[in-house]
Structures are given as C-alpha cells and as structure tokens.
Amino acid sequence: MTSPIPTPSSFAAIIVAAGKGLRAGQPLPKQFAIWHGKPVLRHSAEALAQAGAVKVIIVIPENADDVAASALTGIDGIVLVTGGATRQASVRLGLEALEDSAPDHVLIHDAARPDLPKAVAVRLLDALSRHPGAIPVLPIVDSLVTADRDLMTGSAPREQLRRVQTPQAFHFAKILEAHRAWNGTADAGDDAQVLRAAGHDIALVAGDERLHKLTYAEDFMDTSAPPQPAIRVGTGFDVHRLVSGEDLWLCGVKIDHDKGLAGHSDADVGLHAVVDAILGACAQGDIGDHFPPSDPQWKGAPSSRFVEYAVGLANDAGWNVGNIDVTLMCEAPKIGPHRETMRIRLAELLDVPVQMVSVKATTTEKLGFTGRGEGIAAQAVATLSAKAVPS
Numbered sequence: 001m002t003s004p005i006p007t008p009s010s011f012a013a014i015i016v017a018a019g020k021g022l023r024a025g026q027p028l029p030k031q032f033a034i035w036h037g038k039p040v041l042r043h044s045a046e047a048l049a050q051a052g053a054v055k056v057i058i059v060i061p062e063n064a065d066d067v068a069a070s071a072l073t074g075i076d077g078i079v080l081v082t083g084g085a086t087r088q089a090s091v092r093l094g095l096e097a098l099e100d101s102a103p104d105h106v107l108i109h110d111a112a113r114p115d116l117p118k119a120v121a122v123r124l125l126d127a128l129s130r131h132p133g134a135i136p137v138l139p140i141v142d143s144l145v146t147a148d149r150d151l152m153t154g155s156a157p158r159e160q161l162r163r164v165q166t167p168q169a170f171h172f173a174k175i176l177e178a179h180r181a182w183n184g185t186a187d188a189g190d191d192a193q194v195l196r197a198a199g200h201d202i203a204l205v206a207g208d209e210r211l212h213k214l215t216y217a218e219d220f221m222d223t224s225a226p227p228q229p230a231i232r233v234g235t236g237f238d239v240h241r242l243v244s245g246e247d248l249w250l251c252g253v254k255i256d257h258d259k260g261l262a263g264h265s266d267a268d269v270g271l272h273a274v275v276d277a278i279l280g281a282c283a284q285g286d287i288g289d290h291f292p293p294s295d296p297q298w299k300g301a302p303s304s305r306f307v308e309y310a311v312g313l314a315n316d317a318g319w320n321v322g323n324i325d326v327t328l329m330c331e332a333p334k335i336g337p338h339r340e341t342m343r344i345r346l347a348e349l350l351d352v353p354v355q356m357v358s359v360k361a362t363t364t365e366k367l368g369f370t371g372r373g374e375g376i377a378a379q380a381v382a383t384l385s386a387k388a389v390p391s
Contacts, residue, residue, distance in 0.1 A: 018083025234281030
C-alpha cells in the first residue's frame with residue numbers, strides 16, 4: 001500500500017464530480033465512465049485516500065448516490081455530497097461538509113483529472129507551510145494569439161502565462177472563509193481565484209502532464225494497448241461429404257459431377273473455408289456463429305451470401321480484403337479445368353482483382369476420406385489490410 005504523504009498537519013480532500021461531462025461521448029457522465037479499467041472518479045479517490053487524506057468528500061450530481069457508491073466501493077473515508085448549480089457552488093458545499101472535522105489543509109481536485117501523481121500532492125502540501133494556497137501549473141510552449149472568431153487580432157506573452165491544473169491546495173479555514181465572502185455570481189473558474197479575490201497570495205508549484213483533463217471521446221481511447229498491425233491473417237478449413245442427388249458447388253462455381261456436397265447451405269466447401277479465413281482474420285468468430293446450420297433459413301442457401309457478409313463485416317471493422325489462397329483436397333472432380341472460373345468468381349464476391357485470388361488443388365494419394373471419394377476438404381488463407389485513415 002502507498003505510504004501517506006509526509007506532512008506534519010492533517011489534510012482532507014474534495015473531488016468535484018458533479019458535472020454532466022457531455023463532451024466526452026460516454027454513455028454516462030464522464031466521471032463515472034470507465035477509464036483504464038475502472039471508473040474515472042475512482043482513480044483520484046484512491047490516490048488521495050492512499051496519500052493520507054483524513055476524509056475525501058465527493059461532490060456528485062443529484063440522484064447519483066448509487067452510481068457513485070458503486071464506483072467508490074471499498075475506499076475508506078469517502079463522504080458523498082450533492083453538488084450545486086456551478087462548480088464554485090459545488091466546492092462550497094464540499095467545504096461546508098468538512099467544517100466539523102476542520103482539517104488544517106484541503107486539496108480540491110477535479111474528477112476529470114484521474115491520473116494524480118503523488119509528487120504533485122507533496123509539492124502542494126509543502127507549499128502550504130509558506131503560503132495560504134498553492135496550485136500546480138505547467139508552462140505554455142506554443143505561441144499564443146488573441147482572436148475575434150476566425151481572425152487573429154494580436155499576440156499574447158506566453159512567458160507570463162501558465163496552464164493551471166488540479167488539485168489545488170489551501171489552508172482549510174481560509175478557503176472556506178473566502179468562499180463564504182464571495183460576492184456576485186458563483187462562477188469562478190477555480191478555487192485559486194476565490195482565495196485571491198479574498199486578498200491572499202497563491203503559490204505556483206510544478207504540475208504534471210499526467211494530470212491531463214479528460215474532455216473528449218478520444219481521451220477515453222486505450223493508448224496503452226499495442227498498436228494494431230496493418231496486416232492480419234486468418235485461416236479456414238472445411239469438409240463436406242459427397243453424396244448422390246446433390247449439386248456440386250466449389251468456390252462459387254457449379255460443376256458437373258455424379259455426386260454433390262451435402263451439408264450447410266449449398267455446402268460449397270471452398271467458400272466456407274474462405275468465409276472462416278476472413279472471419280478469423282478480423283476476429284469475428286466462424287461461419288457457424290453467423291449462419292448456424294440448425295437455422296432452416298440457410299438450408300440450400302448460396303454460400304456466396306456468406307462470403308459477401310464476411311467481407312462486409314471485415315470492412316465495417318476497418319479492414320480490406322487483400323489476397324485469398326484456397327486449396328481444394330479431392331480425388332475427383334478434376335479442379336484444373338475450372339480453376340480460372342473459380343478465381344474470377346471469388347474475385348467478384350470479394351471485390352478484389354483476380355490477381356489477388358489463388359485456387360489450388362491436391363489429392364491425398366488415395367488416403368483417407370478424400371482419397372476414397374467420400375468427401376472434399378478445403379483450406380483457405382485470407383490476408384486483410386487496415387483501411388487508410390483519411391488525413
């Protein structure tokens with residue numbers, strides 16, 4: 001367990017989590033959405049509790065007690081408080097809830113900054129030994145301009161500006177007094193502004209890029225996952241029995257023969273292997289998952305429909321079909337006379353140039369069920385390439 005922050009005085013924490021978080025594109029307010037395996041709010045609550053906060057006030061939206069309690073289960077020292085109409089009003093309600101315990105110091109943090117390094121909290125609490133308030137800041141490295149809609153109107157001196165983060169640290173009694181003394185609309189951008197309006201100085205300490213604020217849907221993308229390869233490969237294998245009284249379809253082509261294949265749909269063993277190869281390459285299961293043989297609607301259905309479906313599924317997942325290599329295993333019929341027709345038909349179904357399709361055949365030297373003419377087997381390999389992302 002993380003050891004408490006070394007400080008001679010007690011501190012409490014307030015996490016502001018009463019907003020709606022509409023820009024984050026999540027199915028619920030972003031403070032309760034999952035980020036890196038657990039709710040956003042839980043990350044900073046755990047960090048502050050482990051850092052030694054004697055109490056952690058969580059300011060939440062109205063009627064959010066159940067979802068907040070679920071997100072925070074197992075963390076000691078948590079107190080839920082319903083927030084106000086603005087961030088400033090919510091912070092004041094959190095401070096009022098701490099008045100009875102009267103900690104020496106308080107850290108006020110935004111739930112939307114879940115990655116809270118211990119070192120930042122140490123710097124803030126250390127600064128409180130010399131100042132009534134302290135905030136973490138970062139320098140601005142880009143040039144700045146002033147603007148009127150889409151037009152530049154001037155420049156701004158970046159050397160005099162800083163990016164402000166949370167948590168912000170205060171002497172508890174002074175920040176509570178400053179909030180109570182605030183005149184006018186409760187719309188201050190942060191608590192440092194409230195304390196400064198009451199006539200107190202604010203120390204600046206080094207922040208951390210890890211304290212990035214989650215704002216947009218892209219912020220919830222898992223950047224810790226390894227990059228997806230540009231090429232993926234899948235394999236497929238299928239077998240069907242040869243029986244009298246059935247048509248013989250191979251790779252989308254009807255072939256004259258004294259027997260045909262029995263089984264799922266038209267039992268085109270070559271196309272079934274291709275479908276499984278494509279589904280495997282884009283990790284979408286197998287043909288039985290999408291077209292169960294127990295479903296009567298697929299009885300006698302053309303396997304070309306399965307191929308077109310698999311290609312569409314791959315496209316929707318961000319992949320284009322590259323090349324396909326099919327090997328048919330049988331003693332009869334002879335595949336050579338039909339090979340080019342099969343390639344052309346496969347290319348049509350896959351929507352690729354015929355040069356991207358290979359059809360081969362082999363016997364098993366009269367060994368096994370294929371050697372005895374009892375059935376036909378097929379093996380396929382599919383290569384998918386990632387779609388280009390528009391610039």
